[in-house]
Amino acid sequence: MSDVQLKCPACGAPINFDVPSGKMKCNFCGATFSVEEVNQFNGISAANQELNAAYQAQKAGSQPPIPPPVPPGQQADPTLPAQTNSEGAPLPPAGVAAPAPQTGWVEPPPIYMDEATGQQMAQFECDSCGGEIIGSPDMVSAKCPWCNNNFVATGQLVRTRVPDRMIPFGMTKEQALAAFKKEASRLKLAPNAFKHASVDDIQGVYIPYWLYDASVSGMAEFECERRKTWSDSDYTYTKHDVYQVSRSGNIAYLDVPVSGTSKVTQDLTESIEPFDYSTSVGFSPAYLTGFMTNKYDVEAEEANPRALARMKRSAKDVLRKSVTGYDNVIMTNSVFEPAFGELEYVFLPVWLMNVDFQGKNYNYAMNGQTGKFVGTFPVSSVKYWGGLIGIATVLAAVVGSVFIPYVMPWILN
Structure with a gap:
């Protein structure tokens, strides 16, 4: 399953969860829909099943089989092992041209690192504007810095698992x-x-x-x-x-x-x-x-x-x-x-x-x-010490009003 930006069933613009109403609200056309309606429009239920299946397959250590070359007019048999060249790389299917040999240097894809932790950051592409989104390796949802639309990296869940359930936000x-x-x-x-x-x-x-x-x-x-x-x-x-x-x-x-x-x-x-x-x-x-x-x-x-x-x-x-x-x-x-x-x-x-x-x-x-x-x-240190001094002053005044009338006659005599 690819990463998604949920679309409004009415106008196709990005649609977001609205906390006060508990529904999905489009900021472009103002339409509101239930979460179930948006899920159905965007095919989320089937996508969740796909994510769960991918996670279970990875957990079991299995990988999808690579189909072997198929003669024209015939269908592939997924139970057969893939054909490879002398270096162990899979051969392309019949009728598909092999990639051209490399004739020069190729710039490697950029790698973003978190300087504080030394951890490699994840890269995503915004479905709305095509902008690049850089996030932590465990990021699932964020906001695109280019178009400000909300982005959900559901593909991230393949490497862990889809939550069994969740509690939506109830406080704004x-x-x-x-x-x-x-x-x-x-x-x-x-x-x-x-x-x-x-x-x-x-x-x-x-x-x-x-x-x-x-x-x-x-x-x-x-x-x-x-x-x-x-x-x-x-x-x-x-x-x-x-x-x-x-x-x-x-x-x-x-x-x-x-x-x-x-x-x-x-x-x-x-x-x-x-x-x-x-x-x-x-x-x-x-x-x-x-x-x-x-x-x-x-x-x-x-x-x-x-x-x-x-x-x-x-x-x-x-x-x-x-x-x-x-x-x-x-x-x-x-x-x-x-x-x-x-x-x-x-x-x-x-x-x-x-x-x-x-x-x-x-x-x-x-x-x-x-x-x-x-x-x-x-x-506040001023309020703290001021409060202590104030309490001590009050106590001293109370103690003085009680004992001074009894002590003064002895001092005068």
């Missing part, structure tokens, strides 16, 4: 900016200049995630204490009881997410959870238009330990919370065993923001479905 860019400004305005210690800082770098991104299903069975042992204190006219008594308590259980987990990209930290991606997976839809390139998308660069096998650690940590919390009625509880031992279930590959919506303030970069993220916002804000 304007809502993401409003969430940032609201959070900044309510922080008393944030610098005033930062509250009015311009957020130039904001991007809607579909982040690849792995979703894990499993059930975790286990047991935990706890040392629990109860203390009771009472007094009479002569003594104060304390009764200290120690108990050994055990708990066991089987806990089922559904859709435990682990980020499939190394470009965003796990702490950031986990901070904006949860997502409501009941609203997920089948994958379609239509939802990617207007947003950045990268395929995974963290294999499921690499993400497995993170998923298992999250499940075990949660299972420990469940068993711990079941032990109640004690003054102190310490877990002394625990054993957990997982029963592995299904594994899915999904795209989830996230707004990423970067603010450069006083030479430091501050990163923020917002759940593109629920609007949950996370990030660390700078603290």
Whole structure:
């Protein structure tokens, strides 16, 4: 399947996903269509099947057979091996002229490198204007820098896999900016200049995630204490009881997410959870238009330990919370065993923001479905120390008003 720019069924212009309506909207003629209608017009369903078939073939290590030369009037037999020349190169089919021998030097195709990482960049051609698009090797969707139309490199998915499902964006860019400004305005210690800082770098991104299903069975042992204190006219008594308590259980987990990209930290991606997976839809390139998308660069096998650690940590919390009625509880031992279930590959919506303030970069993220916002804000040293001095002044005034009337007579005498 070639890379695509989805076309409007009404006028043929590029069409994009419109977050507020949840439909596809043409910016040229103003027509709106459902994602299914655009998929049907652009042949996306068949294309997705083609991508999946290519991925499965590559995963199995198989390659499409090279057809041998066929005499005129006959059909090729794909089960026969390809004929080759003395150097091992396949011969052209009968009736097809062999390529002319090379008579001079040929300029090799350009290779673009990321100077920061030394990684070779990928090259794409825009279907609308023919311009060259340079992106990271795992880029799936972007915006053409020449004509500003949205571009979806669906061919990239052949080398990985088509997502099993995805959650479309439900929050707009304007809502993401409003969430940032609201959070900044309510922080008393944030610098005033930062509250009015311009957020130039904001991007809607579909982040690849792995979703894990499993059930975790286990047991935990706890040392629990109860203390009771009472007094009479002569003594104060304390009764200290120690108990050994055990708990066991089987806990089922559904859709435990682990980020499939190394470009965003796990702490950031986990901070904006949860997502409501009941609203997920089948994958379609239509939802990617207007947003950045990268395929995974963290294999499921690499993400497995993170998923298992999250499940075990949660299972420990469940068993711990079941032990109640004690003054102190310490877990002394625990054993957990997982029963592995299904594994899915999904795209989830996230707004990423970067603010450069006083030479430091501050990163923020917002759940593109629920609007949950996370990030660390700078603290004004003037406001911080001014606040401490103000608190100390108030405390000194309160203490002075209480003790000075009692201390002054002693000083005067």
